[in-house]
Amino acid sequence: MIIFFVTERDAAFLRELREIEKKWQEKWDRAKAFEANPDPSRPKFYMTVPYPYTSGPLHIGHGRTYTIGDIYARYKRMKGFNVLWPMAFHITGTPIASISARIARGDPEAISLYRSYVRLYVDDEREVEKVIASFVKPENVANFFANVITRDFKSLGYSIDWRRRFTTGDPEYNAFIRWQFLKLREKGFIVQGRHPILYCVNDENAVGEDDIRGGDEFKAEVVEFVGIKFELRDSYLVAATLRPETIFGVTNVWVNPKAIYVKAKVDGETWIISKQAAEKLRYQAHKVEVLEEFEGRRLIGLRCREPARNREVLILPATFVDADNATGVVYSVPAHAPYDYVALEDLKKNEKMCIDYGIEPREVHLIEPISIIRIPGFSDYPARDVVEKLHIMSQEERDKLDEATQEIYKAEFYHGVMKDNCEPFSKLPVREAKEKVKEWLIKKGKATIIYETSPRPIFCRCGGRVIVAVLSDQWFINYGDPRWKELAWKALRKMEIYPEKYRKLFEDTFEWLALRPCARRRGLGTRLPFDERWIIESLSDSTIYMAFYTIIHHIRKAGIKAEQLTPEFFDYVFLGKGDVEEVSRRTGIPRQLLEIMRREFLYWYPLDLRHTAIGHITNHLSFFIFHHVAIFPEELWPKKITLNEYVIREGAKMSKSKGNVLPLVEIPRRYSADLYRLYITYAADLATVVDWREKYVLSVLRRLESFWRLANEIVEYGDVKKPEKLSLPTKWFLSKVNSAIIRCTEHLENFRLRDYVQEAFFNFLSYIETYRRIHANEEERRWAERYALERWVKLLLPVVPHIAEEIWERLGNREFLSLSKWPEPDQELIDMDIEMAVETVFRTxxxxxxxxxxxxxxxxxxxxxxxxxxxxxxxxxxxxxxxxxxxxxxxxxxxxxxxxxxxxxxxxxxxxxxxxxxxxxxxxxxxxxxxxxxxxxxxxxxxxxxxxxxxxxxxxxxxxxxxxxxxxxxxxxxxxxx
RNA sequence: GCGGGGGUGCCCGAGCCAGGUCAAAGGGGCGGGACUGAGGCUCCCGUGGCGUAGGCCUGCGUGGGUUCAAAUCCCACCCCCCGCACCA
Missing domain, CATH: 3.30.2320.20 (Class I aminoacyl-tRNA synthetases (RS))
Incomplete structure (x- = not known):
């Protein structure tokens, strides 16, 4: 699957690189080089990248984000900051639980997929099977991937403080999240209400995308119908529609003569709906009691009364009516609905059928479409226009009718205006009328919301039917609370965002963010403290966990139990509330330790930087800001967010179905960590999608090889004495070297990582190559090159840390380059006059x-x-x-x-x-x-x-x-x- | 549909916010040359068109506009990508 053609020489270099990489990773690890502790004498820099979700292996797209994070962490460290970059793992939610259940159930698809994942890390087949067998427990899935991802991150050279690692399933974390939700509830930001969800009738539980059969190929959605009540003697015939505004154009009602309908008591009223509908409505918070069952044909020929104008309309037969869709009853608007128009024409042409059903054909002929919407480019009867345009001959031509329906729906929704016969909604755009008519009918008691899935039917992987259920006690986070929003806006306005162009997306998100369900009835995670039946949903439990990193290692080291992590504990450590003696007494945690944790939290907080992929703006990053402002005082609000785009491969999006996903674990094995880091940063700037192309990767490898050769050559010079007098080419070169330091620093300060890499690696390489071409004096050149290399490796450390450390060591240094100081330019060696003069020579x-x-x-x-x-x-x-x-x-x-x-x-x-x-x-x-x-x-x-x-x-x-x-x-x- | 981002030379990809030094960085590919036993390595030169002196013409999705000057600013249009909530 990897097509990476290299020459023997490239291969040898890659092997050498990988060895160097391993060597330095072990050294850093042994020396605990990146463990960060509070140090008031140094400025701190606290940054995080979201913890990965541990349902499977990461790929090179994830790696881009973490690599960018690491480059910045390494730079800041060299600039003299005390840098904390921790990492943890996310296991909350349904996917891990669901994959585990599938494996337990023996689902061959899931097993073979996970076998392939495990094989990435485990060679021995028997071992693979053992791991797979262990996956029947969700925590084993989570732990397995958390462990291998940790290894992946280490083998990419990430300078993470691993002491602070945890998973969101840990009891200590649960305690932290429960505290957070108690806080939100205290502030009135948690509310309860009705909410429709996708639901499996077999599992009797909510389903997520990964529980749905084929859920990765289509998007399952909840669709909202309006059930409109037509009076039929002592009952209501409930017709479902997506377009309630068309009620003014109703001419008749359709039922499927062959389908089974029921008369049922629904919430105290008597409804006539399809048998399936009665079943489904039970799940939608309705009380349903079936009184009798009968065939649809029994309804045909009866008259019912529509609720808008109180007109009597006839019930007619139509085969296109699907008893399994919504209520199984539809009302007919032939002027604006192609299905209705065609079905009516069908019936008009078929007198025999009318007679069979006991309908006077004359009555059917008397039915004329009622035009209620004006729309440019169409006649009074848009349905007829489109049906004629597409040459639709019968109601059996479903595809064409669907297309026709779509066309009219769009046109009328966006450009239609209600006609004068629709008082009190006349002259309203359809878009507005739709909502208003719905409200009006519901208020009159003549309509109700009915949910259906789209597409339909949908099945759960367990085999059960998926329908829409309505939870009446769903918990929500109310991001719409104006007090809360105001604070979030304030934080956003103060926050730095890079690339700045994404700020607008934050603003739009803040604008529409309102109620969000925050807990589910299944999956892994933390139980709601005030309603144990619910598990806090995964995006809601990962908003302020950066605070948790600052103390978790103390909790672990001191052997503190989760039960000791009471709300008072967090109140004290994170908010400084309460009396420390009292907290100590009640939690059994020594006072001194409480104070250490409080101090450590205050040392690192606020978060200086959160870096992640742009996909998180509309949810995670927005919640991250909201929750911070809800819980913490203003001085602890996060300061900066940086973002990057995704990675594609050979011009195509990576996806399971295409089989072209390049797992991150392959990188250090088949390529090299430094090569990957260099390529992924250099290939495009942050706001652009990176294309992983073997050919380009190879060319970057060759440049890296050139660097390696050159650097080792210079190392071989040993110590060279500084010449008395410097020639012009050398002065030019030294000026370039020093001005490059300035440029690199500027680029990094501005988070322009691509420009930094271009300058630090590619341009620098060409300066040296050019210098060699223009210069003749050997001694002087050697001295200058060595001078340059000593600075060059420092400039390169953030992006290619392993090879840079290696050269640094070969130059005779003992200390880690990673922990050395970022180079300062020798200002007196920068001579723009000389740079320009040489420029002139080349131009000439x-x-x-x-x-x-x-x-x-x-x-x-x-x-x-x-x-x-x-x-x-x-x-x-x-x-x-x-x-x-x-x-x-x-x-x-x-x-x-x-x-x-x-x-x-x-x-x-x-x-x-x-x-x-x-x-x-x-x-x-x-x-x-x-x-x-x-x-x-x-x-x-x-x-x-x-x-x-x-x-x-x-x-x-x-x-x-x-x-x-x-x-x-x-x-x-x-x-x-x- | 709504919201956001974008269309640059054979390909990828900078530049656009702060208009001029932009025929437009850097790669890749292609052509030529050097090195070499040989090269799929490395280095150099070229790569819109025309041109017996460093020039001229065309040109940055399409069509208009602003300006002494537009890849960069404004307007309209066409096309592509991403997000739209219980999936992390």
């Missing part, structure tokens, strides 16, 4: 190439006229100093104020224009440096171009047959070829 070489290309004859000599008169340089500096927005007129005015320039007014104006047009570079070196650069680079230029080079002073050329010296400008010397 390019120019010469271009000229040679268009020449007919092959030249052998190149004359370069460098350094026009001094005043021209003054003009360039002037333009540069005025900035990129300056206008020509302003520049000229300024220039004319300088006597030396005023003398050359006309030429100055020409030069300024040339600069503005980009023909002369804006940023140039001084005349002196430029001159020196060309003299010193003369041989290099000659070698590059294969020409004899003569460098002349542009102000006094000794040979200039074409007068090119006069055309020389700063940063753009004149050239002449012959």
């Amino acid at each position: 070489i390019d120019d010469v190439r271009e000229v040679v290309k268009v020449m007919r004859t092959k030249p052998s000599k190149l004359y370069i006229y460098v350094g026009p008169e001094e005043w021209k340089y003054k003009v360039c500096k002037l333009v540069q100093s005025l900035g990129p927005t300056a206008r020509i007129s302003d520049i000229m005015r300024k220039a004319m104020g300088i006597p030396e320039l005023k003398k050359h007014a006309e030429e100055v104006s020409r030069l300024v224009k040339a600069i503005m047009e980009g023909k002369v570079p804006r940023e140039v070196a001084s005349r002196d440096v430029e001159m020196k650069a060309f003299k010193e680079f003369k041989d290099f230029i000659g070698r590059e171009l294969g020409l004899e080079v003569i460098v002349e002073d542009a102000t006094k050329p000794s040979y200039d047959p074409k007068g090119r010296a006069r055309g020389a400008e700063p940063g753009r010397p004149g050239i002449y070829l012959e």
Whole structure:
């Protein structure tokens, strides 16, 4: 499955890399290098990345997020911060419980999938089977994957403090979550109410996506119908609709003559609905008692009374009516519903059928569609328009009818307006009328909400039918509480978000966030403290757990029992509430330890950074902010969120069904941790999807190999004495090295990791390669390269920590590079004049190439006229100093104020224009440096171009047959070829 | 549909917020050259079109507009991707 073609040399390098990686991981581990403890003498930096869910192996997409986190953690550490980066595991919710149940049940699909997962980590087949057998217990699934993911993270070189590891199923964590929910309830943010859910009648329980047969291929949804009550003698015939506003256009009611209907007592009223509907309604918080059963045909020909206008309408037969859908009764709006229109036409054409059912054909013919919605682009009868357009001949043409229904539904919903016959809803857009008519009918007692699944039918993996049930006592978190929202907004406004463009999504989420069910009746997790039947749902139990990391290692070390972790305990440690003596006495936890925990919490909090994938914005990250502001005082609110996009592979989304998921565990085995880290950061910036392409990965590997070779070569030099005098190329190189340090630091400070990697690795590599090309003096070069390498490995440590540590060690260092200081630039070695002069040399070489290309004859000599008169340089500096927005007129005015320039007014104006047009570079070196650069680079230029080079002073050329010296400008010397 | 993001050269991907130095960084691919016994390694050069001197023309989804100047700002349109709640 891995297609990674490498040469023997690449393979050897990869093997070497992997060995180096293992070596350093073990060293870091042994030295507990990344365990962080409070240290008031140092600034702290507390960051987290969400704990992974342990239902299976992670893939390279997850790895991207954690790698980015690690790069930043490592950078901050080198910048002198006391960095805490902990990790834990999430086991809450239904998926793990569900997979465990499936394995216990012997579901072959689940077993084979998990076998393949386990095989990623376990070689021995017998061992694999043992592990699978253990999976009948959900906690074994969770523990297995928590353990292997821990190993994965270590083998990618993540600098995590592992002492603080826990899972959300641990009793200590449960205690923490219960405390949190008590707090939320105290504040009035928890409410109870009715809520529809997907429900398996066999398991008698709620089902999630992974419990549904085929649930990964389609999206199961709850659809809300409005059941409208048509009076039929002493009962109501309840017709279900998705479009209650069309009640004004009803002409008749349809029932399926062959289906079984019942008369039933429902909440004290007598309803006529399909037999299946009566069954389902029992689950929707209705009291249902079936009185009698009968065939649908018994209803046909009867008349009932619609509730909007009190008109009498006929009950007619239709085969398209599905007794298993909602109530099994539908009302007919032939003007606007294609099914109704076609069914009515069918019946009009079939007098015999009418007679069979005891209906006067004349009466059917008298039924005319009633137009109630005006919509541009359609006639009064949109249903007829579409039916004719699609040439639908009968109600049996379901596909076409569905398409037609869709088309009209959309058009009317978004563009339709209620006509005058719909008082009091006339002139309302359909979109609004729909809701208002529904409310109106419900208020009159003539309608009720009925839920149905979509698609239908849906089955549970256990085989049972999945229907919609209504829970009447569902617990919700009320994010809509205005007091709460106000605080959350305040936190959001103060928070840094990078990339900033995602802020809008947070704002929109905050806008619509309202009631959210927060507990379920099944799955793993923490029981609601005030209603033990419920288990707190997984997104609701992972909002402020960053606080828990700050103390869990103390709890474990001191052997404190979960029972001791009472609400008073958390109140004291996290909120500073209560008397410590009292808390100590009641919990049995020593006072001193309580104080240590309180101090440690306050040392790390607030959270400085949360990094994760953008998918979390609309739920987890928003809840994270909400819960923080609900529980903690403002000074402990989180400060910054950073986000990254996903990873695809060879241009395609990774998915189980495609079988193209690249598990994270394969990375350190088949590639290399450093290679992965480098590629995943370099391939795209945070806001862009990364494409894992073998070919590109390979090219990055080759660059890494170049670095490795080069670095080892430099290591071999040993200590080199600093030369007395530095040549220009070396000065250029040292300037580049030091300005690169500044650029890397800036990029990292701004979280531009791709730019950082580009500069620290790729550009740096090319500086050194270029330096080698332009330089000749061996001793001096060696010294400069070693100087560079000592800084370079530091710049590289965050992204490729293993190889950087290795080189660092080979350079003779004993301490961990990971714990060393980020390099400071040697400001005095930065010389922009020299950088620009060398830039000019390279640009000139390019120019010469271009000229040679268009020449007919092959030249052998190149004359370069460098350094026009001094005043021209003054003009360039002037333009540069005025900035990129300056206008020509302003520049000229300024220039004319300088006597030396005023003398050359006309030429100055020409030069300024040339600069503005980009023909002369804006940023140039001084005349002196430029001159020196060309003299010193003369041989290099000659070698590059294969020409004899003569460098002349542009102000006094000794040979200039074409007068090119006069055309020389700063940063753009004149050239002449012959 | 609603909400969000995006369309850049053969491909990937920077630039766009803060308009000019952008024919547009960096990779990849392709072509040429060097090295080599050989190379699938490494290095150099080229890669929109035209051009006997560093230039000109076209060009950053499409069509308009603002500006001395637009890949970058504004408007309209077309296309693609993501989220829409009990799945973590």
